Amino acid sequence: MGGSLTRDRIIVEADQLFYEQGFEHASFAQIAKALGISRGNFYYHFKTKDEILDAVISHRLVRTRSMLDGWELEGETPIDRVRSFINILIVNGAKIRRYGCPVGTLCAELTKLNHPARDHAKELFTLFRVWLRRQFEQLGLGDEADELAMHLLGFSQGVATLSSTFNDDKFxxxxxxxxxxxxxxxxxRAEVQPEIL
Known part of the structure; x- marks a missing residue:
């Protein structure tokens, strides 16, 4: 198996374990065992757990950018695109009910640990914030676009947290x-605002 492929597999497996168990509780041994590789092979690619965390966050950033780019292409209007974001709560409902939001849980855990990677993880939320802000700007809500983006992020995080807590599809x-x-x-409201010449 090629070195790059092994490294990529480690990142994907670590990403899953960090999501399901939390960064602090997932171990090198669990990741190596899940992949069927030796610890020596594992340590060849990553010397520390923090190195893996950095790679996992970078991997999530790439995936998130790709997802946002896809929504940009698929959605005919900014409203359609924002609805794609909202509907993540349904599309990923089973995982969110079981493990919470992958971004929210990671950011919260790293903040609690006062981990140096917390700012890197925050970039995930920043991607969503900037993307949502752009959609609201395209709707003609430039003055309040960032506030609306943050409101929507907060709303969705609250729903994800309570979904995980109560495991209630109807909610x-x-x-x-x-x-x-x-x-x-x-x-x-944006449509009825008078145009300023």
């Missing part, structure tokens, strides 16, 4: 409906 669907209603009201 999640109701909240997604409410978020979509909120988006419609924001959009309607």
């Amino acid at each position: 999640v669907q109701n909240e997604v409906n409410r978020i979509n209603e909120w988006l419609t009201s924001v959009t309607t």
Whole structure:
């Protein structure tokens, strides 16, 4: 097996274990065992757990950018694109109910640990924030675009946390409906604002 392929497999497996068990509880041994590789092979690629964490966060950033780019291409309007973000709560519902939001749980854990990588992990939320802000700007809500982006991020994180806590599909669907209603009201407000010449 090629070195690059092994390294990539370690990152993917570590990403999954960090999500399911948390960074602090996942171990080198678990990752190596899941992949069926020796510890020597493992240490050839990563000397420390922090090196793996950095690689996992970088991997998540690449995947998140790709997902946002996909939404940009698929969504005809900014509203369609924002709805793609909102619907993550449904699309990834089973995982979120079991493990929470992958971004939120990682950021919260690293903050609790006062881990130096917390700022790197925060870049994941920043990607969503900037992308959502751009959608609201395209809707003509430039003055409040960042505030709306943060509101939506906060709303979705709250739903993800309570979804994980209560494991209640109906709650999640109701909240997604409410978020979509909120988006419609924001959009309607943008449409009725008079144009400034």
